[in-house]
Amino acid sequence: MPYKILVLGSGLMGPAAAFHALADPDVAQVVVGDKEQQQLDACARKLAGMPGAAKLSTAQLDLSDQAAAARLLADFDVAIGALPWSASLLAIRAALQAGTPFVDLARPDEEQWPELRRAAKAAEGLVVLGCGLEPGLTEIMARHLAEKLDRVDELHIKCGGIPEKPAPPLGYKIVFGGRQLPLHESDAFVVRDGQLQAVPRYSGVEPVFFAGVGECEAWHEGFMPWLLELPALKNLRVGTQKTVRWPGYAAKVTVLKEMGLLSLEPVTVEGVAVAPKKLLDALLYPRVRLEEGERDITVFRVEAVGEKEGRRRKYRSEMVDRYDELGFTAMARTTSFTGAIVARMIARGDIQASGVFPPEQLLSGSLFDRLVAELAAAHVCFDFSE
Numbered sequence: 001m002p003y004k005i006l007v008l009g010s011g012l013m014g015p016a017a018a019f020h021a022l023a024d025p026d027v028a029q030v031v032v033g034d035k036e037q038q039q040l041d042a043c044a045r046k047l048a049g050m051p052g053a054a055k056l057s058t059a060q061l062d063l064s065d066q067a068a069a070a071r072l073l074a075d076f077d078v079a080i081g082a083l084p085w086s087a088s089l090l091a092i093r094a095a096l097q098a099g100t101p102f103v104d105l106a107r108p109d110e111e112q113w114p115e116l117r118r119a120a121k122a123a124e125g126l127v128v129l130g131c132g133l134e135p136g137l138t139e140i141m142a143r144h145l146a147e148k149l150d151r152v153d154e155l156h157i158k159c160g161g162i163p164e165k166p167a168p169p170l171g172y173k174i175v176f177g178g179r180q181l182p183l184h185e186s187d188a189f190v191v192r193d194g195q196l197q198a199v200p201r202y203s204g205v206e207p208v209f210f211a212g213v214g215e216c217e218a219w220h221e222g223f224m225p226w227l228l229e230l231p232a233l234k235n236l237r238v239g240t241q242k243t244v245r246w247p248g249y250a251a252k253v254t255v256l257k258e259m260g261l262l263s264l265e266p267v268t269v270e271g272v273a274v275a276p277k278k279l280l281d282a283l284l285y286p287r288v289r290l291e292e293g294e295r296d297i298t299v300f301r302v303e304a305v306g307e308k309e310g311r312r313r314k315y316r317s318e319m320v321d322r323y324d325e326l327g328f329t330a331m332a333r334t335t336s337f338t339g340a341i342v343a344r345m346i347a348r349g350d351i352q353a354s355g356v357f358p359p360e361q362l363l364s365g366s367l368f369d370r371l372v373a374e375l376a377a378a379h380v381c382f383d384f385s386e
Contacts, residue, residue: 002028003347009082010034010043012177016336022052033061069094077347096123103343105132117356131359132335134159139360145304145315146232154305158218160244161331164295171246173290175331185262188222191239202250218242219250295323298330
């Protein structure tokens, strides 16, 4: 039965999610909603002439008007959030009010999960959080590899988005959207001796090589705590989740962190309160935004080590994706296509659940196979090895 999809957000991620949904013959309509009409117009121009474009329309929406947002959401079989987290929270509340399943590319801080779970339980709604690349594909793949083993001792995740050509000051460009650098001063988690432990973010730097890309570096960004809820990982002894950048990035960012420039705590400068991180974003954005014609690369590696039939085994999955000829960044392709595929699984009834879930708790077996196959059809391909 044909179904209707709402995509909220029309920056770098939303148009890619809409594009992937439009190409599905089972999708009758895709509406992209955003507060900014200028962004909506740019999205419509980008998608004009692409497969299924006749099914596309746009809607200007201010999510702070929760009643209007709920009315719009109620008309769709599923919605996809491609928004900053502050806006996603408003969208989720409206979706629960409307009774519309919601798939979000973003994820909340861990302390926000209980409140969201209570709200979803009361509404008997379904919310899938962090359903993009990382979080999202990395954790889905981690579960898949872990379930191939009888016992998992180690799990190592490395993932990141980098510009094809690194340039000063950081050798990095913002590839997810927005104007804020993905920099944080808080500690990261690792798993040691079966327990979550805090380590300094940007520590644990190690070289990592990807074929066709070259040598990069990976450093601690933070192991997703809810991975330990998976039965396959209950005996995990060692776990790391690292972000990949061009070499030298972690050292530069560590200096910024030590100087206090990643803090959101305001300081007073000549009588004016200024948050150092917000000042840093404003100063660096003109030099780290992805300019027209610049291209990005997404790199991905997940390794699970343990025991299979009494023997030591290691399973690996790896992916390198690049900016495509349609003008979608590698980060948009790998993030938004994942969310769009899972959203359509929900609309078709392949996923039936209520509550708040990370995607790896819902996707395994045949659903995992379908996800990988649909990504491969969009030329997002994984190499599996032992």
